Amino acid sequence: xQVEKTLIGNYQGQDVYSYKIVNDQQNYIEIFSYAVTxxxxxxxxxxxxxxxxxxxxxxxxxxxxxxxxxxxxxxxxGGKVTLNNQNFQLPQNExxxxxxxxxxxxxxxxxxxxxxxxxxxxxICFSKKITSAxxxxxxxxxxxxxxxxxxxxxxxxxxKGKANGTTIFNPTNHVYFNLNVEQANLNNxxxxxASSQRLxxxxxxxxxxxxLDNSDSGYDFSTSKNLLESLTEIKQNELDDAFVISTxxxxxxxxxxxxxxxxxxQIFSNRQGLVVxxxxxxxxxxxxxxxxxxxxxxxxxxxxxxxxxxxxxxGQSSSAEIVYKYSD
Numbered sequence: 001x002q003v004e005k006t007l008i009g010n011y012q013g014q015d016v017y018s019y020k021i022v023n024d025q026q027n028y029i030e031i032f033s034y035a036v037t038x039x040x041x042x043x044x045x046x047x048x049x050x051x052x053x054x055x056x057x058x059x060x061x062x063x064x065x066x067x068x069x070x071x072x073x074x075x076x077x078g079g080k081v082t083l084n085n086q087n088f089q090l091p092q093n094e095x096x097x098x099x100x101x102x103x104x105x106x107x108x109x110x111x112x113x114x115x116x117x118x119x120x121x122x123x124i125c126f127s128k129k130i131t132s133a134x135x136x137x138x139x140x141x142x143x144x145x146x147x148x149x150x151x152x153x154x155x156x157x158x159x160k161g162k163a164n165g166t167t168i169f170n171p172t173n174h175v176y177f178n179l180n181v182e183q184a185n186l187n188n189x190x191x192x193x194a195s196s197q198r199l200x201x202x203x204x205x206x207x208x209x210x211x212l213d214n215s216d217s218g219y220d221f222s223t224s225k226n227l228l229e230s231l232t233e234i235k236q237n238e239l240d241d242a243f244v245i246s247t248x249x250x251x252x253x254x255x256x257x258x259x260x261x262x263x264x265x266q267i268f269s270n271r272q273g274l275v276v277x278x279x280x281x282x283x284x285x286x287x288x289x290x291x292x293x294x295x296x297x298x299x300x301x302x303x304x305x306x307x308x309x310x311x312x313x314x315g316q317s318s319s320a321e322i323v324y325k326y327s328d
Contacts, residue, residue, distance in 0.1 A: 036068035070171030074298030121150035139165025163312035179258035193221035269294035
């Protein structure tokens with residue numbers, strides 16, 4: 001295993017570095033210190049991630065392209081939370097709502113990092129102390145984002161948070177995949193999700209609190225299904241939905257496969273949700289990127305009936321893990 005640290009640019013007066021981890025098969029990943037951006041996942045010479053060619057294009061992108069998002073991924077209705085019987089108004093950056101940590105979330109920072117070299121894997125540990133003055137969320141949070149790559153062609157992301165006062169924590173990486181060389185469309189992509197239910201969303205893509213059954217619908221990905229067939233069946237312009245995961249981290253929550261090449265990415269997670277979003281980065285009316293965001297369910301802090309806690313009390317720590325495993 002090899003690792004290279006390269007200065008690639010500047011963000012708000014800070015040096016931005018790229019960390020390239022190469023395994024013994026000469027496959028590699030690249031992570032940028034800005035927004036902990038996952039820039040590449042190169043298998044057999046092909047980058048499986050939708051990406052920008054220039055660092056500056058990542059700055060403030062509204063797509064959060066392959067960036068760390070937090071403290072809380074997804075939408076928080078009205079930007080309102082109640083903790084210890086105290087109401088908080090969070091910064092709003094999508095109309096009245098708070099999206100992906102608000103305007104000063106994880107994706108707004110350049111992160112210091114250290115390299116941990118191993119024989120069969122290399123870890124990059126990004127860390128930052130985030131205060132309420134930084135992002136407008138209640139109280140402080142000590143954050144570590146540890147990303148590793150190994151000789152099994154696995155990328156592992158561990159998000160650790162320790163609260164300095166009661167706060168909320170539900171991070172992820174907003175990764176977008178396309179398993180084709182040209183990445184022009186997703187026509188030959190199939191998706192399988194370990195889910196029998198999804199959240200009911202209103203017109204603003206906010207959860208109502210109700211759960212919907214996926215069976216006998218285009219949302220049923222319990223067996224591998226072609227993405228275009230699903231969109232045709234649900235008669236929607238896009239997938240932008242939160243699926244309730246019914247498995248544990250020993251089994252994949254989702255598998256994305258390429259029918260033409262038989263390549264696949266398995267995603268493992270220790271949390272209850274998977275947000276699936278089809279995107280059109282070329283603005284040509286054709287879906288060419290698929291976001292698969294493993295996380296706790298969106299707006300979970302306002303829906304205790306789902307049984308997933310995203311609140312950290314003073315001194316409490318939490319760890320969220322996502323693994324992306326390639327095979328062909």
